[in-house]
Amino acid sequence: MLKIKNLHAGIEEKKILNGINLEIKAGEVHAIMGPNGSGKSTLASVLAGRNSFEVTEGSVEFFDKDLLEMSPEDRARAGMFLAFQYPVEIPGVSTTNFIKTAVNEGRKYRGQEPLDAVAFLKMMKEKMKLVHIDQSLLSRSLNEGFSGGEKKRNEIFQMAMLEPRLAILDETDSGLDIDALRIVANGVNAYRNSDNAFLVVTHYQRLLDYIVPDFVHVLYNGRIVKSGTKELALELEEKGYDFIKNEVELAEQV
Amino acid sequence: MAIDTKQFFNNKFGEQQVNGSALAGFRKKGLELFNHVGIPPVKHEEWKYTRVNSLFNDGLRYDLNPAAPSAADIEKFRLPHTVSATSLFFINGVYNESLSEIKHAAKDLVILPLETAAAGEYSDLVEKHLGHSASYHPDGIHALNAAFTHGGVFILAKKNRLIEEPVYIYHITDSRGGFTFAQPRILVYAEKQSQVQLVEYYGTLGNEGSFTNEVIEIVAEEASVVDYYKIQHEGAEANHVGTTHVRQLGKCLTNAVTISLSGGLIRNNLNMIMESEHGESHMYGLYLLNGKTHVDNHTIVDNVQPHCFSNELYKGIMDEKSTGVFNGKIFVRQDAQKTNAYQSNKNILLGDSANVNTKPQLEIFADDVKCSHGCTIGRLDEEALFYLRTRGISEKNAKSLLLHAFAVDILENIKPQSLKAFVDQIISERLDFNF
Known part of the structure; x- marks a missing residue:
């Protein structure tokens, strides 16, 4: 589904990603872990198409298409979703209206008829249950005045509505208390199936107790320096990121 | 070519009825001030961005007794869902009683030609309040309106009356015979505990261009509520200077919403004079x-x-x-x-x-x-734009959504629903907003 090859990217003169290689297949959950500044969020942003980052080398294929050539909206329509670390507040745009527009633009792109009001509402009701989100929240302006937890639940709700093939969760656990974390994780797990995949970007291991990954990758200095299974996350939790840093430095000395 | 405005307007002044008019003295004072200060030059601090002097050129038409256009010509300017509402029509700045329709009951609202009000029952009110705005605008363009206070309207909202339907005031300028100058004048008096809504709307016939120089003064008494809406949606050849002067004489609430969607050179002065304790005003x-x-x-x-x-x-x-x-x-x-x-x-x-x-x-x-x-x-907020696009919304639609959201914030303050819908429709079309 997603093939990242030797991806280099940065912002202005600063290089942040220094040769990422990663392949994600349908049905898989990959976790990207790493210390602050390792490039985790940059990777998520580059994949979603944020234009403040410049890709200097490498390629990304998404369902055999050149992802880097696609606009952010076409990436979304082709099945990519980014749950933002800091969802944007947009006064004056109602959440419901926004979701409807987004869902129908995606359907149009895939050659499907737009959902009528009844079908849309039915779908919304279903997905709302998934993340325990209330109707009153959705009639308000998008994310405006939402608490941190409400914003993150709204992200997962949007994911459920848009039914992406690959969902990138950018530090979705940051700022969540345990109840909110559980709700968000349950939402993700309910949506998980053999056709879709997840890239879970996180600093801490605790989210991975709830969203259990198939693979864990450690990002350091813009490169994946170690990959493994969920046990790697536990090891990181136990030993801290310093053990990775030491290993990398040792390797470089050799 | 620019005209000699002093010569032009002093000649024109003689066409007005000077003797016997209750407003003769008021006009004369206006002319004197105009002669003293003249049209604001470009270097005038208050007018440095708005070069109003560029609008007085050869061929300027200023007709103090304009002929009425046909009813069909007028009809196209009528705002939707206002057939049963009071509609006052000004033609080239002069109130036209025969085109206007007063649907409000006399116990709620008094609407009279300003001249009649000044000569009769309301002479004290007119004398006391007409021209109060001049001390805030001691410039020649404001004085010019005073000098030609002619064909104005007096509106009085009666004590204790809650008037639900707005009063619609249409300023139609007929430019088909050439670039046309118009100077409407309105005095509104809201008595104690009255509530009144005013809507001003502007239209120009023909493409020769127009310049409307308006003054509306609103006096709000104790516990009154006055809502004022000014909607500008004219062609590029329609120019406008307007002063809306609101005085709060008692504890009251006054709201003003000014919407400018199109036109040529437009200057809107809006004053809220809070002359009583605990007054409240909102300006959007x-x-x-x-x-x-x-x-x-x-x-x-x-x-x-x-x-x-x-x-x-x-x-x-x-x-x-x-x-x-x-x-x-x-x-x-x-x-x-x-x-x-x-x-x-x-x-x-x-x-x-x-x-x-x-x-x-x-x-x-x-x-x-x-x-x-x-x-x-x-x-536009790049982060918001990116957020919407990552949900599959095209860049064009994302921009429309954000711009419409930015604008609609102001429209929320237009209380008459049909007026709000009318403005929203124009804005939505302009912004390609169709969600």
């Missing part, structure tokens, strides 16, 4: 501009007495070669302790050749007040 403005439209909003909130509250929010979207100007003055006089006055002006520039000049001006002479002001000039 939206200018959504393209082409070469120039809109200049000059507002004044004058806190004369203590404990008043005022809130002001003006928003602008400038595209192509358009220009927006915002100048917001807040005065807090020495006695006006505990004043709360807020002001905000937000602008989005879309076109590379679009311009905006914004200037908040606070003059505070009391020491226990809360005042704030702020202005922003920017482009």
Whole structure:
């Protein structure tokens, strides 16, 4: 589904990603872990198409298409979703209206008829249950005045509505208390199936107790320096990121 | 070629009935001031962005007794769902009684030619309140309106009456015979505990161009509520200078919403004079501009007495070669302790050749007040745009959504639903917003 090859990217003169290689297949959950500044969020942003980052080398294929050539909206329509670390507040745009527009633009792109009001509402009701989100929240302006937890639940709700093939969760656990974390994780797990995949970007291991990954990758200095299974996350939790840093430095000395 | 305005208007002044008119003295004072100060030159601080002197050129038509256009010509300007409403028509700045329809009951509302009101029962009110705005606008363009206070209207909202249906005031300028000058004058008096809504709307017939120089003065008595809406949606050849002067004489609530969607050179002066304790006023403005439209909003909130509250929010979207100007003055006089006055002006520039000049001006002479002001000039929020696009919304639609959201914030303050829908429809079409 997603093939990242030797991806280099940065912002202005600063290089942040220094040769990422990663392949994600349908049905898989990959976790990207790493210390602050390792490039985790940059990777998520580059994949979603944020234009403040410049890709200097490498390629990304998404369902055999050149992802880097696609606009952010076409990436979304082709099945990519980014749950933002800091969802944007947009006064004056109602959440419901926004979701409807987004869902129908995606359907149009895939050659499907737009959902009528009844079908849309039915779908919304279903997905709302998934993340325990209330109707009153959705009639308000998008994310405006939402608490941190409400914003993150709204992200997962949007994911459920848009039914992406690959969902990138950018530090979705940051700022969540345990109840909110559980709700968000349950939402993700309910949506998980053999056709879709997840890239879970996180600093801490605790989210991975709830969203259990198939693979864990450690990002350091813009490169994946170690990959493994969920046990790697536990090891990181136990030993801290310093053990990775030491290993990398040792390797470089050799 | 520019004309000699003093010569032109002094000749024209003689065409007005000088003797026997109750307004003769008022006009004469206006002419004297006009002769003294003249049309504001470009270097005038208050007029430096809005070159009103460029509008007085050869061929200027100023007809004090204009012929009425046909009913069909008028009809196309009528706002939707207003057939049963009171509609007052001004033709080239002169109130036309036969085209106008007064649907309100006399126990709610009195509507008279200003001249009649000044000569009869309401002479004291007219004498006391007509021209109060002059001390805030000691310039020649304001004086010119006073000098030709002719064919004006007097509107009185009766004590204790809650008047639900707005009064619609249409200013139609017939430019088919050439570039036409018009000077409407209106005096509104809201008696104690009355509630009244006024809507002003402008239209120009023909393409030869027009220049409307209007003054409307509104006096609000104790416990009255006055809502005022000014909607500008004319062709690029229609120019406008208008002063809306609101005086609060008792504790009351006055709201003004100024919407400028199109036109040529536009200057809107809006004054809220808080002359009584615990008065409250709200001022909202939206200018959504393209082409070469120039809109200049000059507002004044004058806190004369203590404990008043005022809130002001003006928003602008400038595209192509358009220009927006915002100048917001807040005065807090020495006695006006505990004043709360807020002001905000937000602008989005879309076109590379679009311009905006914004200037908040606070003059505070009391020491226990809360005042704030702020202005922003920017482009669309890139982060918001990116967020919407990552959900599959096209860049074009994402922009429309964000711009419409920015503008609709102001429309929420238009209480008559049909008027709000009318403005929203124009805005939505302009912004390609169809969700």
